[in-house]
Amino acid sequence: MTANAPAGAAGFLARYEGLKDHLPGARKPWLNALRADAAAHFAARGFPTRRIEQWKYTDLGAIAQAHFAEPLTMVEGAIALPVPNAPHRAVFVDGRFRADLSALDGVPYRVLSLARDLAEAEPHLGALARPASEPLAALNTMLFEDGLFLDIPEGVEGGLLELVSIAVDPGRPFAFHPRHLIRLGAGASLTLIETATGRGQCLHNPVFEIAVAEGATLTHGRMLQEEATVFHLSTIYATIAAGGTYDNFTVAAGARLTRNEIHAALTGPKAACHMNGAQMAADGQHVDTTTALDHAAPDCASRQTYKTVLTGRSRGVFQGKIHVHQIAQRTDGYQMNQALLLSDEAEIDSKPQLEIYADDVKCSHGATVGALDADSLFYLRARGIPEAEAKAMLVEAFLHEAVETVTDETLRGALTRALDTWWSRQGAAA
C-alpha cells in the first residue's frame, strides 16, 4: 500500500501501519474502520499539491519532503505554561492531554480526553470531518492520538476554558495530529481560548469538529504562536444550528507555515457565524487563511474580517468562499480582507469567492492591499513622532481594528496582547 504512495505520504502511511495496533481505540472496530478509510484516502492523494485549486498558493512540499515518521514518547514532568494563571485550562503537550498540568476544578461540564473517553465519542467522531475531500483531515483521522472532547449539556453556561497546546522540541522532527470535539447542547455557551506554542521541527495538524446546537453560542479565540520552525495546519469543521452562533477569532502569529482552514455550515434559520482574524508573517514565513462558509438555511448572518500584515520576504494567502444555497433566502453575508505589506518582497494572494443560488440575498465582499498610507505617516511625523514609531502606531492601529468587534473582554485582551507581542518582536528584529 505504501509503495506507490504520492510524495510525502509514504512516511506517514508507514507510521500508521506500524502504529495502528497501538493507537488509542485500536480494539474498537468502528474506529479501526474510520482510520483505515482515512488511510486509504491519504494513500490515494497524499499531501495536497498546488495543482489543487484550494492549495494553489500554499506549497506543502517542505512537509512532504521532511521525515516526521518517528513515534512520540510521552513528555513527562513540569512544563512552563503560556497562560499559567488561567483558572480553567486543558493542557496538551505534544498533542496529549496532561491532567496534571490542567486545571478543571469547578468547570460546570465534563472535560474529556479523546484518548481516555473514546467510547463516548463514537457517535460524534468523524461526524463532520471529511477525509475524502481534505487530505489533512485524512492524515489526522489516521493518526490522531488524543484531543479535547467537550459535550456541554443543554442550557449550561460553560464560562471560559483555555485550551493550551505545547509542543516540546525533542531534537528531531515529529508530528502530532490532535482531534478536538467541541459540542454545545441547545442554549449552551462557552468561550474557548486556545493558545498554541511550540518549538523544534514539528508538524501540528489539529482537526476540530464543532457542533453548535439550537440557540447555543461558542466563542472560539485562537492564538497560534508557535516558533518559526513549526508547521501548523489547522482544519476546523463547524455546524451551527438554528439561532446558534459560532464566533471564531484567530491570530496567526508564528510558525514557518500556517494554514488556518475553516469549514462552517449554517444549517438552521437565524444561525450566525463570525470568522475574523489577523495573520502576520515575517521573513521566511507563509501564512494562509482559507474559509468556506455554507449558508444552508434561511435568515442566517455571516461576518468575516481578516487582516494580514507581512514583513520581509514573506507570503500571505486569504481565500474565502461563501456558498449561499437555494434555500438560504434572506442571507446576510459580509466578507472583508485587508492586507498591509511592509516590504517590497512580501506577497499576498487574495481570493474571495461567492456562489449564490438564492435570489433574496445581501452578500458583499471587499479586499484591500497596500503599503502604509504615506499621508498618515507624514501627518504623524509632522507632529514630531519619529518614523519608526509612527509606522508602529499605524501597524498597531491596523491590527487592533481587527479585534474591535470582539465583545468578550478577556478574549479581546488576550488577542491584543498576542498582536502586540508579534509586532514588538518585529521591531526588535528590524
Add this chain to the structure above:
Amino acid sequence: MLRIEGLTAEIDGKEILKGIDLEVPTGEVHAIMGPNGSGKSTLSYVLSGREGYEVTGGSATLNGVDVLAMEPEERAAAGLFLAFQYPVELPGVGNATFLRTALNALRRAKGESELDAMQFLKLARERMKALSMPEDMLKRGVNVGFSGGEKKRNEILQMALLQPSMAILDETDSGLDIDALKIVADGVNAMRGPGFSALVITHYQRLLDYIVPDRVHVLIHGRIVKSGGPELARELEAQGYASVQAAA
C-alpha cells in the same frame, strides 16, 4: 524667525515655487494670500518636509537652522508646526494616544521628561476647554468621524499642546462656519507673543478679520508679488487678485 530665500521647488518635474523670498520675524504673524494654484499649499508642504516635493534651489531657515535638510519629525522638534488643510483620519489610533505620543516625542527631543497619562490628560483637558472641544474627542480615533470644524479645532489643539515657535496654518479657515472660525482664531491669538510666529495661508480675507496679521504677502504663480500691512488683505477682497496680478 523664519527666513526663506530664493526658494524654488517642483512636483513631478513641474516648477511650482519660482523663487520665494520671505521673512517672518519672531513674534510676528504674517499672512500669505493667493488664488488657487498659486503655490500656497506647496510652500507649506515644502517647509514641513512632505515627500514628493523637490527643492531645486534657495534656502529656508528657522532661527538660523536649515530646515530643508531635516526629516519632518526633526522640523517639528525644531519648533515648526503645520496645521493641515486636510487633516488625516487615523482609524484605530486614539486621539489621546496620538497627542500624548507627539507631545512626548517633542519633549524627548528637547531633553524634557515625558508626561504620564494623568499629567497629559490634565493638560489636554485644559487646552480643550479653551477651544470648546467636547472631552470625548480624546477617546475617538484621530479625526475619525470628526466634522470639518472639529478636524480644524483638533489641529489647533495640537498646536496648543505642542507649543511650536513657528506655525504654518494652511487654509485653516476652509469649511468653517463663523463660530468655529472664531474659536480657531482665538486659539491662534492666544499663542501670540514674543516666542511665537505664524504664517497664515488663506484664500479669503475673512480669517484675517479675526487673526490680524502684521504683514500680508500675495503669492501668485509661485512668487510673492506684493507685500503690505493688514490693509492689503481688505484691498484684495475688494478688488480681487486680478488687480495685483496685472500690476505685477
